[in-house]
Amino acid sequence: MSASRGTQRSDPATERLSGWIQPVVTGAGYDLEELVVTPAGRRSVVRVVVDRDNGVTLDDIAEVSRAVSEVLDSNDDGMGRTPYVLEVTSPGVDRPLTEPRHWRRNDGRMVQVAVGPAGSTEQLTGRITGVDDAGVTLAVEAKGKPGAKKRAPQPRLVPWADLGAGRVQVEFARHDAADDSHDDDLAEDVDDIDDDIAQDDAADLDDLDEPADDDGGEK
Numbered sequence: 001m002s003a004s005r006g007t008q009r010s011d012p013a014t015e016r017l018s019g020w021i022q023p024v025v026t027g028a029g030y031d032l033e034e035l036v037v038t039p040a041g042r043r044s045v046v047r048v049v050v051d052r053d054n055g056v057t058l059d060d061i062a063e064v065s066r067a068v069s070e071v072l073d074s075n076d077d078g079m080g081r082t083p084y085v086l087e088v089t090s091p092g093v094d095r096p097l098t099e100p101r102h103w104r105r106n107d108g109r110m111v112q113v114a115v116g117p118a119g120s121t122e123q124l125t126g127r128i129t130g131v132d133d134a135g136v137t138l139a140v141e142a143k144g145k146p147g148a149k150k151r152a153p154q155p156r157l158v159p160w161a162d163l164g165a166g167r168v169q170v171e172f173a174r175h176d177a178a179d180d181s182h183d184d185d186l187a188e189d190v191d192d193i194d195d196d197i198a199q200d201d202a203a204d205l206d207d208l209d210e211p212a213d214d215d216g217g218e219k
Helices: 012-027 058-073 100-105 177-209
Strands: 031-040 043-051 084-089 110-115 122-132 135-140 154-159
Touching: 012 031, 012 043, 012 058, 043 058, 058 084, 100 122, 122 154
Parallel strands: 043 084
Antiparallel strands: 031 043, 110 122, 122 135, 135 154
16 A cells, blocks of 8 residues: 655554554455545545556445544544545546556566566566566567568566566457457348349339230221
């Protein structure tokens, strides 16, 4: 847990808040990822960031918000009872991955990260395929010459000691086999419609080619 400060002062009040809030958050089954206190006029904004392995829902946010409000209202906030606005949220996609749990919770996602010892790092972009005590395994695309055939990603284990802060990369939805199947079915439906129209048109032409019946009347 990091108790980040939205102020520039040495802030024992924030540490005090953390001492009250963290047990409440942890007891509810969440991790307190960040605590930020920012002055806003006559009030202070208390921003609490929480997360857990199976994600955080809106109901979870409401649950944590009620619990944190109760503990703040029942204690001297350490800020002279300053009015406050409480914001409880989950980490955004732009949050850096700095702890093993962050990497574990983003298993399967594409990330960019600097790896290697200080002074000789390299930037890697790859998909997280495994997280364990040894480090993080990334499926890294091999770099080739421009125009060369694209090679399959290769697994690379990065030890924790060589792993920098990761950044999740936003990906567009991929075109999958289900979409292909849907497109094939749609194409077959269109073909069937075209065949029906063609048969109807042929029947109409046959009717036009047949001579009209003679009633036998003389003019």
